[in-house]
Amino acid sequence: MLSIQHITKRYRAQPVLRGIALDVAAGEFISLLGPSGCGKTTLLRILCGIETPDTGSLTLRGQDITAWPAAQRRFGVVFQSYALFPNLTAAQNVAFGLQNTARAPQAERVAERVAEMLALVGLGEQGHKYPAQLSGGQQQRVALARALAPRPELLLLDEPLSALDAQVRGSLQAEIRRLQQQLGITTVMVTHDQDEALSMADRVVVMHEGRIEQQGSPQQLYARPETRFVAGFVGRMNLLPARVVAAGWLEAGSTRLACDTSAYRTGSPVLLGLRPEAVVLQAAPAAALAAAPALPANTVRARVLETQFHGPTALLRLHCDSLQATLDAQWPTGADARLPEWLHGELLLSLPAPALHVLPLPESVRRAA
CATH class of the missing domain: 3.40.50.300 (P-loop containing nucleotide triphosphate hydrolases)
Known part of the structure; x- marks a missing residue:
């Protein structure tokens, strides 16, 4: 028309x-x-x-x-x-x-x-x-x-x-x-x-x-946001610097993560995007939080820095040493609007491969790199 x-x-x-x-x-x-x-x-x-x-x-x-x-x-x-x-x-x-x-x-x-x-x-x-x-x-x-x-x-x-x-x-x-x-x-x-x-x-x-x-x-x-701007402007998105290290794998901080990297060559600097609601929070036994045990793929240790109450959900600010980044995660508060005790300390994060968005680095950042 x-x-x-x-x-x-x-x-x-x-x-x-x-x-x-x-x-x-x-x-x-x-x-x-x-x-x-x-x-x-x-x-x-x-x-x-x-x-x-x-x-x-x-x-x-x-x-x-x-x-x-x-x-x-x-x-x-x-x-x-x-x-x-x-x-x-x-x-x-x-x-x-x-x-x-x-x-x-x-x-x-x-x-x-x-x-x-x-x-x-x-x-x-x-x-x-x-x-x-x-x-x-x-x-x-x-x-x-x-x-x-x-x-x-x-x-x-x-x-x-x-x-x-x-x-x-x-x-x-x-x-x-x-x-x-x-x-x-x-x-x-x-x-x-x-x-x-x-x-x-x-x-x-x-x-x-x-x-x-x-x-x-x-x-x-x-x-399916296609650029950093859209990913950051439409909804809330965690954005982390990363690099493609092999077909189907990228590295963020010191952690390798499995995801779809088919659009990028090995060695390419990229941005890794993840919605807060896609972060899976898990209670971790003390042994899993120790430095030695190996963790499953796309699982990292983190600690809770801050919790914000938003009615039906809570937004958790988490720091992950191995990703060298701070992430936001979302948790449903339930009818009583209370969080379980284990969400107040150290825990494990699962970052599902299908939920990871690999985005091109903006030109200005790419030139600086």
């Missing part, structure tokens, strides 16, 4: 977008995910028609819209700041979006469409209220209803939930996703919140320094 072709953008001498190319299918929910300054908001502003690319083009259903003004694009936009008129009621705000577009069918009564949209976002009885009389979550629902009222070709969401508290944000994530699927509207959302992107989008596009670093389904990005 929408094709973004080699878009570049500079502000003065600073490149902001570096050859962005992306296709969006009809009915798809795409999330542009990345830290501040990665270019995601600039890309959304170009889609809106607020900014013009230096090079590249945009096509909508095969038609070049690069030079079209914002009003001609018939896109619905929801901003972080709500952008509601304080002197208009919720119903009047929705009606404003409908009355100021040629997209609304002439035969359709504005009042009926406004009532329909307010009911759709769960505000059927709140249309008479002014923005100041509504909560932040309700105001954002009004903004969403206003954007959807003219039946836009594309819905663009610019950090729509970042100003809300965690509980309201969680409920609106589910609500926006439900509406998107119910209406079948093609949606592009900008966010820096990985949980938001993973829980709402069909496809997540991770951006870094004006480029697309990796894209795929939320499950693909989490399970």
Whole structure:
């Protein structure tokens, strides 16, 4: 439906977008995910028609819209700041979006469409209220209803939930996703919140320094990160320097670990990635903690440095001498929210080979090495 072709953008001498190319299918929910300054908001502003690319083009259903003004694009936009008129009621705000577009069918009564949209976002009885009389979550629902009222070709969401508290944000994530699927509207959302992107989008596009670093389904990005940046930005990941020492083996610190090294030559410096939830914690008898006994493959000794309580789970900070590294591991706390006594001292860690991610070293680090 929408094709973004080699878009570049500079502000003065600073490149902001570096050859962005992306296709969006009809009915798809795409999330542009990345830290501040990665270019995601600039890309959304170009889609809106607020900014013009230096090079590249945009096509909508095969038609070049690069030079079209914002009003001609018939896109619905929801901003972080709500952008509601304080002197208009919720119903009047929705009606404003409908009355100021040629997209609304002439035969359709504005009042009926406004009532329909307010009911759709769960505000059927709140249309008479002014923005100041509504909560932040309700105001954002009004903004969403206003954007959807003219039946836009594309819905663009610019950090729509970042100003809300965690509980309201969680409920609106589910609500926006439900509406998107119910209406079948093609949606592009900008966010820096990985949980938001993973829980709402069909496809997540991770951006870094004006480029697309990796894209795929939320499950693909989490399970198979391709770069150090994606591994560190999407979810929590332990990252350790390592070196491939043989086919199927790498060395981290003084420890050899079995894993898939098929993409790398022997001798290659790499990064070893491991999710905290993949670390298997084992109680260790005193003999196993002594220096002499050999341990099974991919098993190392460690000691607990710190424990952080996170409700259903606890995060343990562990130091492993043989890996010459500190790792994070996750443990379910259970119904009583208590940890077993053996998790407070020395223990054994099992690092399953299928859970080990071997990642290329960033160019700057590789040159230094």
